[in-house]
Amino acid sequence: MTKPLDGIRVLDVTTFLSGPYATQLLAGLGAEVIKVEQPAGGDPARISPPFGGPAGAGVAPITEQDLSFGFLKRCRNKKSITLNLKSAKGKEIFLSLAKKSDVVMENFRPGTMDRLGLGYSELSKVNPKIIYCSLSGFGLTGAYAHLPAFDIVIQAMSGLMTTNGTEDMPPLKVGLTLADLAGGLYSVIGILAAIQQRHVTGRGQLVECSMLEALLSLQLDEAPDFWAAQGKPLRSGNRLLRLTPFNAYPSRDGWVVIASGNDTHWARIAQAMGQPELAADARFQRQSARTANANEVDELITRWTKTMNNEEIVSLLEKCEVPCAPVRDILKVLQDEELKARGAIVDLEHPATGVIDGYKSWGMPIKFSDAKAAFDQPAPFLGQHNHEVYADLLGLSESELRELVLQGVV
Numbered sequence: 001m002t003k004p005l006d007g008i009r010v011l012d013v014t015t016f017l018s019g020p021y022a023t024q025l026l027a028g029l030g031a032e033v034i035k036v037e038q039p040a041g042g043d044p045a046r047i048s049p050p051f052g053g054p055a056g057a058g059v060a061p062i063t064e065q066d067l068s069f070g071f072l073k074r075c076r077n078k079k080s081i082t083l084n085l086k087s088a089k090g091k092e093i094f095l096s097l098a099k100k101s102d103v104v105m106e107n108f109r110p111g112t113m114d115r116l117g118l119g120y121s122e123l124s125k126v127n128p129k130i131i132y133c134s135l136s137g138f139g140l141t142g143a144y145a146h147l148p149a150f151d152i153v154i155q156a157m158s159g160l161m162t163t164n165g166t167e168d169m170p171p172l173k174v175g176l177t178l179a180d181l182a183g184g185l186y187s188v189i190g191i192l193a194a195i196q197q198r199h200v201t202g203r204g205q206l207v208e209c210s211m212l213e214a215l216l217s218l219q220l221d222e223a224p225d226f227w228a229a230q231g232k233p234l235r236s237g238n239r240l241l242r243l244t245p246f247n248a249y250p251s252r253d254g255w256v257v258i259a260s261g262n263d264t265h266w267a268r269i270a271q272a273m274g275q276p277e278l279a280a281d282a283r284f285q286r287q288s289a290r291t292a293n294a295n296e297v298d299e300l301i302t303r304w305t306k307t308m309n310n311e312e313i314v315s316l317l318e319k320c321e322v323p324c325a326p327v328r329d330i331l332k333v334l335q336d337e338e339l340k341a342r343g344a345i346v347d348l349e350h351p352a353t354g355v356i357d358g359y360k361s362w363g364m365p366i367k368f369s370d371a372k373a374a375f376d377q378p379a380p381f382l383g384q385h386n387h388e389v390y391a392d393l394l395g396l397s398e399s400e401l402r403e404l405v406l407q408g409v410v
Contacts, residue, residue, distance in 0.1 A: 001372040003030020010103040015043045019107030019135050020074040021184035027077035028364045028375045039082040042382040045071045052356040065352050073361045076375040079385035082410045085116055089409045098123045105133040110140045120206045130204040131194040135187045139210035154179035158215040163234040183211035244290040245297050249305040255327040256313050268320040273304045334360045349378040
């Protein structure tokens, strides 16, 4: 089967995580993603530990062929070329590549590509069909636009760090780099929408995404402003203020999460606990009453869960069709045979030596009935595809390529 984005070429000028995560998804969907890297060193993500290679994995590189785990994961199915965008010849070559591409994506600080003469206004002159995606921390306009942004900066500015955790903790970021990932996901949505609109108009356009706005959109699906006005603590740990019970509860061998979305769920939980009378108790009968008495609800459930192990609790609740799960550590998750069979967990591969024993990566989370979507090629070495792109796509001769190398252009 073909892939959904077969025939789409993307020039990827992104670094670190947010942009490369977006172009990773585009690559898995079938786009030809050409990663443009500086000749000296390439994407800074290449030097972030841990590393994997011919001799295995380590905190520091063991061999010259070792590559960062992060790079190995987020640059699968991409081609790597080296190109000095600050040189006149490098800019000329980039414009030539843009003429032959559908999408350009960058995640520099706003104005960087414009100062290089490679922003949307210039690229659209040589290719009116180009879709140019700019992903930044705070967007292209406004008083925040010039500020540098890492994930923790965005989590702080978004208010997320004051809603995560519990009241007795200092501000706490979410464990994963949520702002980077959300910005990448929204960028993909924007690019796909622009490709669709181009089918109608025949024209490309500028697609702008902000990590801050992406994170806000996820947070404000809930109602933190309402609960704050009601005097409720937003730092509610594993609880969800509008639902009770909704928490993690201790068992004899770990923790289990139990989630009630309605009164029917509560009745089923009471039945599983062997206390069906709780479903009719005025303190707990309705969702609003349970939420008002959340501490008491959690105490009742905790007394029950502490008497059993996770497997027993989950078995009872699943029979009653109550949403629940054991709290698993990541090493146990990566051993899940069901997730492996689904392709959600795949082997981590190195471009020279293949599978790095014992280490995993994520598979394509989107599946199609009549198309293929997968990360089926390992991440590339720096400049691995220079000859293919410059000779085969742009038609440069061997002597021209050698001269570009001598000049430090590629």
